[in-house]
Amino acid sequence: MKYDLHVHTHYSRCSNLRPEVILKIAKRRGLDGIAITDHHEIKGALEVKKLNKDKNFEVIVGEEISTNLGDVLVYYLDKKIDKIDFDEVVDEAGKQGALVVIPHPFRTTFIRKRSHKFQAPLGSVKGKIDAIECFNARMLFNSDNRKADRISDKLKVAKTGGGDSHRLPFFLRNRHRIHYL
Numbered sequence: 001m002k003y004d005l006h007v008h009t010h011y012s013r014c015s016n017l018r019p020e021v022i023l024k025i026a027k028r029r030g031l032d033g034i035a036i037t038d039h040h041e042i043k044g045a046l047e048v049k050k051l052n053k054d055k056n057f058e059v060i061v062g063e064e065i066s067t068n069l070g071d072v073l074v075y076y077l078d079k080k081i082d083k084i085d086f087d088e089v090v091d092e093a094g095k096q097g098a099l100v101v102i103p104h105p106f107r108t109t110f111i112r113k114r115s116h117k118f119q120a121p122l123g124s125v126k127g128k129i130d131a132i133e134c135f136n137a138r139m140l141f142n143s144d145n146r147k148a149d150r151i152s153d154k155l156k157v158a159k160t161g162g163g164d165s166h167r168l169p170f171f172l173r174n175r176h177r178i179h180y181l
């Protein structure tokens with residue numbers, strides 16, 4: 001099954017992708033499903049899910065939450081998680097039966113002041129997460145993905161991948177980089 005597990009809609013300030021466009025492109029790319037993971041918002045995800053009439057295509061309602069330890073992706077949400085404390089987010093996800101994934105744990109950025117690296121050793125949160133995102137198409141350095149891949153192997157934690165698409169050209173450009181849940 002081919003899924004892109006990290007997609008932002010225009011509900012994220014940094015994205016311009018509209019729900020109907022996302023759905024059209026994802027299907028054209030031959031994906032079996034996508035997870036919509038807007039920053040602190042699930043409205044876009046619910047919209048895409050509602051728009052999708054194809055029973056063979058899955059739309060996962062997710063959210064990307066900036067916690068005190070760094071970004072966290074949560075999948076299969078019924079309602080938005082408002083917490084920002086990592087442990088509280090994990091608790092809330094558990095209550096909703098949702099999955100917790102650490103995206104781009106070693107992402108290097110130069111533009112933003114906020115670090116995009118996860119602020120705790122991944123081993124210390126191993127028991128609280130379901131997977132680590134080991135492929136993020138927006139990484140400046142492939143080595144940051146490889147590092148995540150190595151540590152997931154070492155910790156025996158499941159791996160996910162995503163485009164982290166925010167803008168249309170990027171979403172198209174990465175259509176061959178498809179990853180698996």
Ligand SMILES: [Zn+2]
Pocket residue numbers: 064071103104
């Ligand atoms: Zn992020």
Ligand SMILES: [Zn+2]
Pocket residue numbers: 006008064164
């Ligand atoms: Zn993102």
